[in-house]
Amino acid sequence: MSLNHKRRIFRPAPLxxxxxxxxxxxxxxxxxxxxLAGSLLLIGGVWFAxxxxxxxxxxxxxxxxxADASQVAVLDGDTLRMRNRVIRLDGIEAPGRDGSCRHxxxxxxxxxxxxANALASLVHRGAVNCTLRGHDRAxxxxxxxxxxxxxxxxTLVAEGWARADRGQPDLLRIEAQARAERRGLWGGRSGxxx
Numbered sequence: 001m002s003l004n005h006k007r008r009i010f011r012p013a014p015l016x017x018x019x020x021x022x023x024x025x026x027x028x029x030x031x032x033x034x035x036l037a038g039s040l041l042l043i044g045g046v047w048f049a050x051x052x053x054x055x056x057x058x059x060x061x062x063x064x065x066x067a068d069a070s071q072v073a074v075l076d077g078d079t080l081r082m083r084n085r086v087i088r089l090d091g092i093e094a095p096g097r098d099g100s101c102r103h104x105x106x107x108x109x110x111x112x113x114x115x116a117n118a119l120a121s122l123v124h125r126g127a128v129n130c131t132l133r134g135h136d137r138a139x140x141x142x143x144x145x146x147x148x149x150x151x152x153x154x155t156l157v158a159e160g161w162a163r164a165d166r167g168q169p170d171l172l173r174i175e176a177q178a179r180a181e182r183r184g185l186w187g188g189r190s191g192x193x194x
Contacts, residue, residue: 062131062132062133063131063132064129064130064131064132065082065085065087065129065130065132066127066128066129066130067082067083067127067128068127069123069124069125069126069127069128069147071083072123072128074116074119074120074123075116076094076096076097076112076115076116076119077094077095077112077114077115077116077118077119077156077162078092078093078094078115078119078156079140080119080123080128080130080145082128082130085141086140086141087130087132087140087141087142087143087145088136088140088141088142088143089142089143089144089145089152089153089156089162090133090134090142090143090144090153091144091153091164091165091167091168091171092153092156092157092162092163092164092165092168092171093162093163093164093165094112094115094116094119094156094161094162094163095111095112095115095185096112097112097113097116101114101185109185111185114161114184114185115156115162115184115185118156118159118161118184119152119156119161122147122150122152122155122156123147123152125147125148125150126147126148127148128145128146128147128152129145129146129147130143130144130145130146131143131144131145153171154170154171154174157171157174157175157178158174158177158178158183159178159183159184160178160179160181160182160183160184160185160186160187161184161185163175
């Protein structure tokens with residue numbers, strides 16, 4: 001072939017988003033739908049797995065919950081897990097985990113653990129029955145709970161293992177008596193321990 005001979009230059013055709021009729025495989029729409037469904041399942045699974053186990057379940061005020069002591073876990077001095085629900089005791093506030101106090105002897109005390117242990121000793125007496133009253137700021141159900149005729153909320157305050165909320169005049173009177181008698185966490189030298 002001589003160099004003077006004109007050669008034809010081939011250029012690629014512009015990209016086309018559509019295929020000519022008859023070239024679209026019959027399985028492509030099914031594969032696309034299967035991939036989309038799989039992606040949605042994966043996203044849903046990841047969301048469910050990352051969802052907090054303590055995510056609040058909305059409940060109605062006046063609803064009753066009951067569980068055997070074996071189905072109740074004490075999370076801290078004012079919070080229980082009854083089966084799959086986390087419940088805060090209404091009207092009280094217990095010290096948080098690792099809260100420190102001073103014992104009458106001057107020694108340090110882990111207030112949070114002491115308060116949680118006091119609640120656990122009450123819970124392990126028998127079945128726990130709670131009447132729900134609403135929700136706290138975090139969306140957790142608030143309840144008044146009973147065990148064998150003993151109200152947990154007021155007993156914890158009376159024994160000095162929790163404070164009364166300001167809007168609870170009956171519990172505030174009980175707290176004042178526990179402070180005066182230096183019960184529970186109020187047993188420190190100053191009477192104010194946390």
